[in-house]
Amino acid sequence: MDEMRKKIIIQEINSWKESRMLPEQYCNYLLALYGQGELPPSKSNETASKKNDIFFGVLIGTFFAFIVFLNYFTEITIRMQMLMTTISILVFGLAVRRLKGRKIIFQMALMGMVLSLLLLTVSLAEFMAPGKAGILYIFLFINCGLWILLGNKLKLLHFSIAGSLGALVTLYFLII
Template identity: 30%
Template structure:
């Protein structure tokens, strides 16, 4: 009777671990406790998991990539009211942030795709707002440089080398353009 009871408990703990109802370290501890360390060694071998691609993952990746041309389409090739254009861009941006958090949660290897797309949509959003508020070149340049500084901060946080390089080059290019603009 005790062996059946322990088997049921071990099965429950494995269920909790698979569905993340308890932290993994707690589940490992409980498994080691109830199985005297035998099941724990089996779990250590199976700890490396290969992530399978799903249709949902591919769909989210494709939609993330399509948000950039859709944003350009909404801004430059439609005659919607400015408020509606901003609302659509905000909707695109929030979708990309949601996808980014979803990919981070499941440990998706292509987390960079929605991150880069969201940064580009944010750049379009902020430059469009600044152009609506005040049609000034200095405001546009300030918004561009602040966006690129934000890109650099995000790239430092997430340790993304290519985004660091792109943000530095974008800042340099913007400053050079500003210098040539006001000569």
Template identity: 30%
Template sequence: MDERRKQLIIQEIKYWQKNKLLPDHYCLFLLHLYSGDGNRLVKNKRRSGIVLSILAFVWMIAISYFVINFTRFSIPMQIIVFSIILFSLYISSYYFRTEKPLLTNLLAGLASIFLIGGGILLLNQWGKGQDWLLFFLVISCFVWLLSGVIYRISYLFFCGLIGLALIYGWAIYSEVSTITLLVFQLYWLPFALIFILLSLWLGSRFSMSGSIFLTGLFLLFGPEIESLYLSHIDVGVIQFWLFSKIFVLALMLIFTRKRWLPFIPL
């Protein structure tokens, strides 16, 4: 291939990368291929494989040591070891975000699970109460939201939103023990409408719009889900509200499908 044609192809690939027409790792691979850096690409892959193997071994050793010897550590040592493992997972996930997106998803998911599991383990070990647990769960959900945006992982962002919704339901549980389901709707429907309208307004401009839209749909059924745990609300009333919402929602989704389908990860 002549040099002029090669340069035109390289410029086109850079245009694809700049305008997000192809994933970054595909563009990098094509750039390496057409710029004559094939040997360097192979070396980089081998180097990444070695680094990955070393990191995987270190993670296994560190997590196993943390779990086995957890109760023997002092409180400062528990915090230090927990933080080192957690940040190493997040940093490694960020390091592989362009070359190995599947690995990035795996590491970010593992870090998020370790954050919740390890944090709850620490709180139980220290004898903290429900208020501390709620506060920690809220912080963890915001970490998931931030991770989803940074790593462009929609399921992490969605889990963060759903986690906050579940915490909200838990927080208001004692406040709704005597009210009717009709009044109960006021605790959930305004938030559901805000999320749905916000996702439609953001559209394809924000990569997490689909997660916001799906969270809004989940919030629509928040009253019915939580009512299942309230003994004073009749099951027949719950079923009436549930099927009515499903019917109306199905009609709305059908007639507005051109508006929301483009940014929903189906």
């Protein structure tokens, strides 16, 4: 068997082992069989990756908390708030693009991006039409639709549920 096929098979068995599709004993046996008795790759890369994920998670959470603090607890003008929130959407978008292969950290960056977009649209609605709830409801429905579309496209059920619940709550307050 050529080396490329062995690498592919070993990568597939490792992914089965990580996702627990097969018991660990079977995966170890198959890895030893296809690796011809060699030890599987060390766990040091996984440990470094987990440390990077924790670092990025803390960084994303801190950055989002800073944006919320900037929007709601400071006396800067609404235009400056909208500019900083727009910059945060771009930063989160770059993080989403960079972290696409990682599950949890990718979703955290995506949540930061859509929540920053929600903050921006609420600020924009208040800036465009102060005191008019109708404009705000339109922007909220657009955000909820975006969340539902993202949930369906990326197969993230929690985004679809959040968008649906957000639309229902917005509709409730629109009726009452």
